[in-house]
């Protein structure tokens with residue numbers, strides 16, 4: 029069984045007080061509690077403050093390009109579906125630069141666990157608006173305030189029949205711990221949008237702001253009802269639901285690919301001699 | 312003998328089927344065959360053609376003169392009548408074209424009527440036409456009938472019989488009516504293999520153990536994906552049509568990171584989207600093979616035509632400084648072996664390798680006696696299973712003498728495989744310090760580069776060994792240049808210098824090609840582009856300047872006659 033010591037990585041370079049610290053701590057706890065060893069999974073991350081996440085723990089890591097976590101994660105899963113693959117991205121990373129990949133990852137239902145550290149801002153590049161920044165927010169690059177409507181990732185995910193759609197809050201680690209475990213145990217593509225205060229650049233959506241608004245989704249709520257889920261997903265403003273908004277049992281992509289049904293691609297042997305037969309087809 | 316057949320018509324009329332079938336009949340009859348296609352970016356209408364040349368002697372390009380024109384539309388006659396050879400014949404169906412031609416070299420064959428009468432359906436008109444061409448050539452139908460039996464196996468006996476009857480009707484009609492036909496083409500030897508550039512790359516990838524191919528469709532590269540897809544089940548290959556080319560290359564990199572050989576392919580526009588991924592492959596030292604099948608640009612350009620204008624793009628694109636390898640095969644055979652070499656080198660040195668082709672090579676079919684599988688190299692350079700487990704210590708980007716770090720398969724051992732698009736330390740974690748940076752650049756670039764350079768084979772010289780005239784080029788111009796050299800050899804000491812391993816630029820220690828160039832009186836660089844990109848590369852890499860250039864940039868491939876005309880104008 030792994031211990032927290034096994035998960036000790038580099039010292040984070042995040043600002044003191046950043047919401048990422050509690051996500052990191054919660055994630056490590058969850059992995060230890062799930063009994064998963066560092067070599068048993070891979071984190072694919074993008075570029076941004078969130079993208080640095082895997083360096084601050086221990087695991088196989090592909091810290092790729094800004095916006096491109098999901099295609100890399102997809103490639104890994106298709107090559108080795110025995111490997112647990114977790115994607116960690118920022119809101120700019122995943123909803124902006126890589127938005128197209130998100131839609132298609134949901135469509136495929138590739139069994140990747142996506143955690144978006146949603147601070148409603150571009151942290152690493154010092155405070156520009158992100159797709160989830162609130163309308164009207166003034167930044168150096170948005171001098172007249174954000175003019176575009178906020179992206180609602182939960183509603184988008186429900187609309188695309190994403191297999192598992194949830195929202196967590198970095199300030200509620202006990203709750204987040206549960207979500208992380210549920211996501212990892214769910215079979216299918218999971219999106220967990222984690223509200224993550226950026227104490228340096230986002231002066232609107234602060235810990236206080238979130239605390240006043242978030243509430244735990246009622247225990248009697250049925251996340252399997254897509255219409256209800258859509259209603260829940262639309263809730264944003266004075267009250268922000270956290271918890272599992274939607275889930276379904278769609279078959280995962282990997283299982284539907286005949287050639288890897290039995291053995292992961294990476295373990296399938298190759299024999300050049302077989303080509304002889306194929307060569308004959310050209311005569 | 313040396314015959315050329317052209318099938319012309321609108322998109323959707325089935326010229327490809329007729330062309331493919333005839334080419335197969337000739338290659339099975341033991342002839343050397345060369346086919347090429349000229350098509351527009353549309354699914355129906357327009358004017359397209361398929362040209363087949365076959366001979367007892369090797370043929371590596373199309374000629375301007377046509378011996379049999381199969382005109383499926385009026386436009387074919389308008390455009391190509393003038394290309395007929397002395398004994399040339401045009402076959403057409405006056406009922407379909409709604410016009411009658413009286414000239415002696417026209418032969419009216421009721422493709423549709425014969426199809427309905429003998430095959431029971433006008434759909435078989437193309438089978439009638441195919442049979443008719445073989446009749447004109449004085450060939451028996453046995454090979455065609457074999458092909459029909461295999462092609463329609465799944466459709467059942469009735470369809471097979473109908474097609475056979477249609478083919479025989481066309482054949483018999485031509486034998487009876489084509490009094491002017493003076494062709495003769497009996498089978499001459501054992502069957503040859505017939506293969507197009509794209510298929511050769513796909514086959515080469517499969518023969519190299521490629522297990523993952525992700526791409527987004529783009530002419531003229533799509534054929535590679537189609538070929539690999541057609542074999543996916545048999546060989547256990549995961550094939551994924553990505554949402555865009557950015558996803559395609561990133562998926563392939565993910566697959567490669569996870570431990571399988573992976574490839575992607577596109578044309579210039581899609582490759583442009585992959586460029587950041589190319590750089591990612593370099594920084595994370597993740598092996599990848601990329602097929603870049605050129606078409607004329609800029610932007611969408613001529614989607615279905617040919618050009619060699621992306622050499623500079625392939626050479627210089629992507630940010631940062633890193634080693635890359637670029638191969639530019641000139642024939643399907645070279646494409647096959649070089650694809651194998653691409654996989655080997657990509658994995659051995661953990662770098663991106665680009666196979667640069669173009670529409671002309673992608674779609675042209677050539678004949679060969681055989682591909683030699685004993686020449687296929689397959690070495691698994693990855694650390695897997697117990698070998699990986701038994702390592703005491705592991706660092707993905709460890710500093711080594713060769714610059715090559717151990718490429719472990721994540722999950723196979725307790726060792727963690729960590730890599731990063733940021734500059735990183737030996738373990739793969741983000742690093743910011745100058746010292747690590749310098750060591751990493753030394754490792755990735757300066758240590759590996761000389762080793763990679765040693766793998767590069769020199770250009771191929773064909774023709775005179777101490778030539779007065781040298782024509783030089785790269786990629787798909789191989790076939791035309793070779794035929795030009797054959798023609799001119801009677802009167803000149805001439806040779807071709809063909810570069811198929813273009814970057815790193817071949818060193819001169821294995822073969823001093825610079826000496827050949829310097830000793831010649833006239834050196835000509837032939838390129839299917841406007842600015843002579845290869846000539847400039849030669850100058851930059853070796854200081855050597857070609858005496859003159861021949862360029863073609865109208866989106867069409869060189870023809871032998873055109874090239875001969877231009878060379879003659881220079882050397883006379």
Ligand SMILES: Cc1ncc(C[n+]2csc(CCOP(=O)(O)OP(=O)(O)O)c2C)c(N)n1
Nearest residue numbers: 075076077078094118119120121150151152
């Ligand atoms: C292709 C590309 N464009 C832009 C950047 C610069 N960049 C790095 S991170 C980032 C945005 C970060 O915001 P987010 O994804 O929300 O992550 P955060 O830092 O807030 O966690 C940008 C624009 C980049 N690295 N690559």
Ligand code: SF4
Nearest residue numbers: 043046077151226227
């Ligand atoms: S800038 Fe914001 S998101 Fe980035 S580390 Fe600082 S607080 Fe966290």
Ligand SMILES: [Mg+2]
Nearest residue numbers: 118119147149
């Ligand atoms: Mg952010």
